[in-house]
Amino acid sequence: MESRAQDVLPSTEIIPLALPKGTEKLCELCQKRAYLQCGRCRVTYYCDADHQQSDWIGIHKRICQLLIPIRTPSLFSMQRAGRIENLLKTKELIEICRLVAESKLSEGKHQEAVPAAQACLRCSTDVYGPNTVQLVPAYLLLADANMGMNNLALVAELLSQAEWAVLKSPECGYAVHHRLHRSMGCLHTATGHFEAALFHFANDIYFASEEYGLDSTVICGAYFLMAAVFVKLGEPAIVHSLYTEVAETWHSHLTKLLQSHIQNMQKNPDMLEPSFDEGQKVEVGKMLRSILAFEQDETRKEPGIEALVAHALAMLSFLGGDAVKALEFGQMALEASQLIQNHDLTETIRALLQLLGKDPQLTSV
Secondary structure: OHHHHHHOOOHHHEEEOOOOOOOOOEOOOOOOEOOEEEOOOOOOEEOOHHHHHHHHHHHHHHHOOOHHHHHOOOHHHHOHHHHHHHHHHHHHHHHHHHHHHHHHHHOOOHHHHHHHHHHHHHHHHHHHOOOOHHHHHHHHHHHHHHHHOOOHHHHHHHHHHHHHHHHOOOOOOHHHHHHHHHHHHHHHHHOOOHHHHHHHHHHHHHHHHHHHOOOOHHHHHHHHHHHHHHHHOOOHHHHHHHHHHHHHHHHHHHHHHHHHHHHHHHHOHHHOOOOOOHHHHHHHHHHHHHHHHHHOOOOOOOHHHHHHHHHHHHHHHHHOOOHHHHHHHHHHHHHHHOOOOOOOOHHHHHHHHHHOOOOHHHOOO
């Protein structure tokens, strides 16, 4: 309740816009004529209170004061040193907006991500100019936000702009290519063009592996999305294979994180913080729970992969600071592993349960 209260902009900060005749300001969100301005920074304008509130929740409360020197003309800002300082501040804004948009997208807050993505695109355009490859990350953030809101026509337009910018930049790196292909694959999945979707996800995997390595968790996203296409195509064997790849990669990654976390616990338990932020936890957890639900289907139930995924979810919950969920998934993993004699994971799962203060010997199978 407290965090939601902080999200609400006080009515005293909503100021009617009084401008000289012939002067016009545009709304920060929709670019229509503005009638209100932010009473804190006084350099940001809105068409109505709803758009002001949406922008406040989405990004403005994070960057309100940072906009003042950038948007306030002064003698210093027109000098070379002032222009350089404003450029650096605008680049800082781009990074803040990008991180906020990514965090909100990972939490599934697509509508709240739109203002941050728009601000990222606007600032990027100010720094790098229109139709440049540096705008692609912002285009993709805005496309992903609108994808979650099912605004597919706008998504197609944004991805077309991103693709054109990439095509004009042959020196464009693997990371940008991988992100563009992933967004294109998601769009084609949403519109039912499954062959095109698989083509883009395959390219996503190639470019991501070139940038991050074959065992990177980044590639897992493409495998997972590709599996979703094969679910629609009625190919459970392929889905199982792709899900297994995702589960094994994330299990290996989480195991390393857990080992590092335990070492830090032993060195300085008072300074210990969760190893996953909420956005990462939600995104990875959603992926692994989908895989677990698929693998628990009675027609193809495999205790080995079920134990692997449940253990990964237990480690993720533990690293995210959720002991209750960690215990729930840990017990599920132990039960599944005990269905297989001498299963490799059994003792490892027991060790995690011991960390949670639960005697695994008392766990019923």
